[in-house]
Amino acid sequence: MSTDDFSEAIREFERDGETYKMADLTVLEEQGLCDLEKLPVSIRILLESVLRKAHTDGETIDADHVRAAASWEPDVPDAEVPFQPSRVVLQDLTGVPAVVDLAALRSAADRKGVDPTAVEPEVPCDLVIDHSVQVDYFGSDEAYERNVELEYERNEERYRAIKWAQEAFEDFEVVPPGTGIVHQVNLEHLGEVVHAREEDGEQWLLPDTLVGTDSHTPMIGGIGVVGWGVGGIEAEAALLGQPITMSLPEVVGVRLEGELPEGATATDLVLHITERLREVGVVDKFVEFFGPGVSQLSVADRATISNMAPEQGSTISMFPVDEKTLEYLELTGRDPDHVDLVREYLEAQGLFGEQEPEYTEVVEFDLGDVEPSLAGHKKPHSRIPMGDLDEHFPSLLEEQGVIGSGGEPAVGDGGGATVDSSDAGPGLGLDEKVAVELEDGREVEIGHGDVLVSAITSCTNTSNPSVMLAAGLLAKNAVEAGLEVPEYVKTSLAPGSRVVTEYLKEADLLPYLEELGYHVVGYGCTTCIGNSGPLPDPIEAAIDDHDLWTTSVLSGNRNFEARIHPKIAANYLASPPLVVAYGLAGRMDVDLEEEPIGTNAEGEDVYLEDVWPDAEEIHEAIHGSVSPDLFEEKYSQVYEGDERWEALDAPTGDVYEWDDESTYIREPPFFQEFPLEKPGVDNVEDARCLLTLGDTVTTDHISPAGQFGEDLPAGQWLKERGVSPHEFNTYGSRRGNHEVMMRGTFANVRIENEMLDGKEGGYTVHHPTGEDTTVFEASERYREEGTPLVVTAGDEFGTGSSRDWAAKGTDLLGIRATIAKSYERIYRDNLIGMGVLPLQFEDGDGWAELGLDGSEYFTIEGLEDGLEPNQELEVTAESEDGDVTEFTVTAQVDTPAAVEYVEHGGVLHMVLRELLQEELN
Incomplete structure (x- = not known):
């Protein structure tokens, strides 16, 4: 059908002497095609994309698709919408396979006698390298530098391929290692909310939309941007200009009311909402937040909620663009003129400010019901009130057959309160400990429930100054109270961007975190993606010998089995201050509402309430340390990288030079023998x-994304090619090699x-x-x-x-x-x-x-x-x-x-x- 049906909807937008084109949704309403106020905001943004592309394309996307998108109603019609995002975001674990596939497509085209540069991204793409850094070194001032050195040693070949792509393809930008986590960089810098962009020689205004190769891409919904996670395959197709054809989704509205109580954090709120929406059932659905409670949340809080869309099960988890959004854009260093443009364009489209459209279903949620919580032991939507952990953990061990109903070993006899870890075999009771001598001669005791990894990590929370500064304030109070983290706890701090480190320094809180062992170990996902690094060999041996159910606590979003560390059986998600609190306690089977968090040098009990910062302290810390200057400075050279990145000797040319001896980057078999006829x-x-x-x-x-050994097929393949086990790296880092990945x-x-x-x-x-x-x-x-x-x-x-x-x-x-x-x-x-x-x-x-x-x-x-x-x-x-x-x-x-x-x-x-x-x- 002709696109002329909606030609009137393409109009000019004048601003400061500039003339832009825009696809005006209000014209569709005037023509009686839809009632904009009743359409969810996310559906209106999809509709804009289809309307605009029907004008510029007219074949793949046409007027019938505009009508289909406009037909959305609470009882969702059976209609399909071809959606073309305005950009694509990759992280390196999925980005490297995307680069390898694009290179393989060029090689296939070259073999068929076709100009290889015909394979070219059709939409802009950013690749953020954040998934490769591993926590090998921790608890020292040198941890960051040594981990980055190791990262480059392990991944130099992968990074050369990425750097080749940056030069070989247009509109393909790379954020080098050591900069930040993809979602935080996206939120703080890449996300524009509205684009002013040239397309086919004309200047257009259009909403910022994206797909990304990480399931937590919906975090960008915290600033009102429609974006969701797709697999690398679908992202590559989107890069090459293929629209994502989707059935019109159901849209669930979550009406927020009330205020968070004192002591509850954005992370606690996230875990409550995740639990609630899992119960409601929002898989394959869009989720939008509205109501009076929205204005009570900072944009960082909103983004923390949006980040957990995959754990809720939803495709997106989106907040409106309002005054707080614009303030956040200014705070994070966006150009004030662009911020004004965002307001003017969205107001013209009827997309700015509080909205209360019709939804497929409305879920009521009172912020006042939130209490301090964790999620575990292996599912991010299994919320546990903090005060219930002392009962949760023994019950868990009974369910798993680790201990009996009285806390005694399920099999055998632990042999007393403390046993020698060299005596392999006996299981332990709930209160028994294993004596372990570390390589440096120190002796520690560990048992069921002890925290072996305490990590402030991941995009969920590190983008949120309120919880990061709360962690710093808790560390300060704990140090001043004379508390220390037990020696068996592996501590780490992996900020989501360099800005976080700067405002922790500005608030004079980083030294206190470091005193407890939470030194910066890198800027990446680290523990949450499984890159927690090794535990001391004697501790791993003790876990094996005595079937210990040890634990980790992290401020991330994923705690699936064997993800954090293959030897750690139970993993818990928590806010950054609670990560520090449980690191100090050294165990998870404790009720921190009633039991002490530890004792000081005088043997006096110290409780969580003694060191927990109040809301006014946190507010003052944010006000005094977070400023636009920090963001402008740290993001001014976001694509340049350090001297290591500059020194990388990347291949050149339009066609990638494959190395048959490589164990990191190999040409995949998908297109090597390629028939022109559809099979x-x-x-x-x-x-x-x-x-x-x-x-x-x-x-x-x-x-799997984490580590693997020489006894597995992937390890055997590498070992046969002369790669030593200590050089295996992780499955994630080998994603450019199909031989390793198919074996994994x-x-x-x-x-x-x-x-x-x-x-x-x-x-x-x-x-x-x-x-x-x-x-x-x-x-x-x-x-x-x-x-x-x-x-x-x-x-x-x-x-x-x-x-x-x-x-x-x-x-x-x-x-x-x-x-x-x-x-x-x-x-x-x-x-x-x-x-x-x-x-x-x-x-x-x-x-x-x-x-x-x-x-x-x-x-x-x-x-x-x-x-x-x-x-x-x-x-x-x-x-x-x-x-x-x-x-x-x-x-x-x-x-x-x-x-x-x-x-x-x-x-x-x-x-x-x-x-x-x-x-x-």
Whole structure:
């Protein structure tokens, strides 16, 4: 349909002698297409994008799509919207694979005789290097420099590839290591709220929108920007100009009222909201906050809430742009003229200030109900009131069979209050300790519940001055009260940006944090992404020898099994001041509301209330230390990097020079033998099940990001090529090497394949022989036999961080389809982006309910005539003795565009195929 239907909606906007074009939503209202006041703000922003692109494109996006976007109502119509974000943000763990894929696309084009520069990002992109720094050194003034040195040593090859991309591609900017966390840099600097941008030779005003390759991209919703996390595959497609075709989402409104009580932090609020929205069920939905309570929250508080959208389950978690937003933009050093432009444009669009549209559902939330809380022991939405931890932890150990109901060891006898860690074997009772001699001769005692890692880390909280300065004030009060952190606690401070360090210095609080061991260790995700670094060998040995359930406490957003450290069994999320408090206490099985946090040199008890800062102290610290000058100074050279970055000798040229000997960067196989014809999709015949999985199997289980050993397939591959175990680095750092990553898929040490009756780790059964082996080895044997594979799973399959390799590895292992009760959106979309079919059991069905154990032959029928959106397919599972189970599944492929991706074998395959055909014709 012609785009002329809405040509009147494209009008000029005059400001200070400049003339811009804008897609005016109010014209659509005048034409009777929608009632803007009733549309949620996020839907209006999607509508603007579609309207503008219908004018500038007219083919991929047209007037029918404008009508579809404008048709949103609380009872959401079954309509699709092609959304093209204004920019893309990458972090390095997913950014390196994106660079590798873009380089591989150029190599494929070059092999076909096509100018490789035809592969070029169509929208601006920022890549922030923040996921690679590891906490090897801590508790000293040299920790930061030594960790950064190690970071460059381990990742030099990866960083050279990123630097090549910065030069090879236009509109591809890189924020070098040691600058900040992607979401905080995005919030404090990259986010513009409104763009003034040239497109096709014309000046336009448009809302800032984005997708990012980290699931916590929605943090930008704290300043009213629509942005969400996608897998690297989908982000690469967006970079190359492919719109993200999505079904119109339900929008849940959260009405906030009241005020936070004294002593409650933004982190406590986040954990309450996360718990509440998980109960409501907001997966695949947009969430908008409104109501009188919004004005009570600082923008930093709002961003802390928005950051946890993945833990809530929502796609975005967004606040309105209001006066506080504009004040925040000025505080963080944005140009005052641009701040005025933001106001004028949003007012013209009816998007500024408090909104109360219609929502699919409204959730009421009273800020006054918030109490100090943590989340644990392995789920970020499992909130625990602080006062309940002393009961929570013993109950947890009983549930896990670690101790008996009286606190005694479940098996054996611990042998007294303290045992020698060299006496391997006995379990310990709740109150027993292990004596451990460290390498430097110091002796410590550890037991169940002791805090081995206390880390102020991650984007969730480090962007928020109120909780960071509260941590500094608590540290000051604790030092003055004579408290010390126990020697067995590994302490770290990883600010989200250099600005945080500066305002902690300005407030004269950093010295107190350092006195307790919380020295700056790096500017990156560190502990929250699994880069907590090693524990002392004797402590790890004691954990193994006595099956200790030790703990970590971190100010992050993820605490999944084996994520923080493979030896630490229970992990807890908390506000930065509580991270310090539990670091001081040295244990998690304590009620800090009633029990002392520690004793001073005189043996006197000190309680949390004695050292907890009050609201006025925190307010004064913020007022006296946080200023626009700090942000302007620290972000003025954000893309330049230090002398290490300058010294990197990066490759040059339009086509990347692949090194077959590299163990970090290798050309992936996806496009090496590439047919120009679309392969299509067909039935799956006599597939075997590679894994049978339970509920809440996360992307950490599927595609680990942390450390790995030489006993695993990935470690064996590296060792065969002369890489020593101490040089393995992490899975995340090896994401540019498909050989390592496919061997690491489904290889988490805590993943449990239900075929193996309680055995943990990346193992399975090779069914024709009945042999137990690794997942990778089994997949290779199946490949040699020409046998297709499936995976069965329970609810929430693929929840967690956006991991492109969770889908890429699934594809490379030969898995044609996954069959689960439900999926996390990003993992599902990534599977589609790699051409793997995500299938869903009917309600009430599941592999266990159907009596399947994974030994069957699986045949999936209904694909012989192609695939339709949300098509029902028939599956037959036949056991070795001939028993047949038939059941129906639904393909979780929602849109015609997603169907195209599957039929092409993946979205990048489609993009490359279309590009080559266009160039060759």
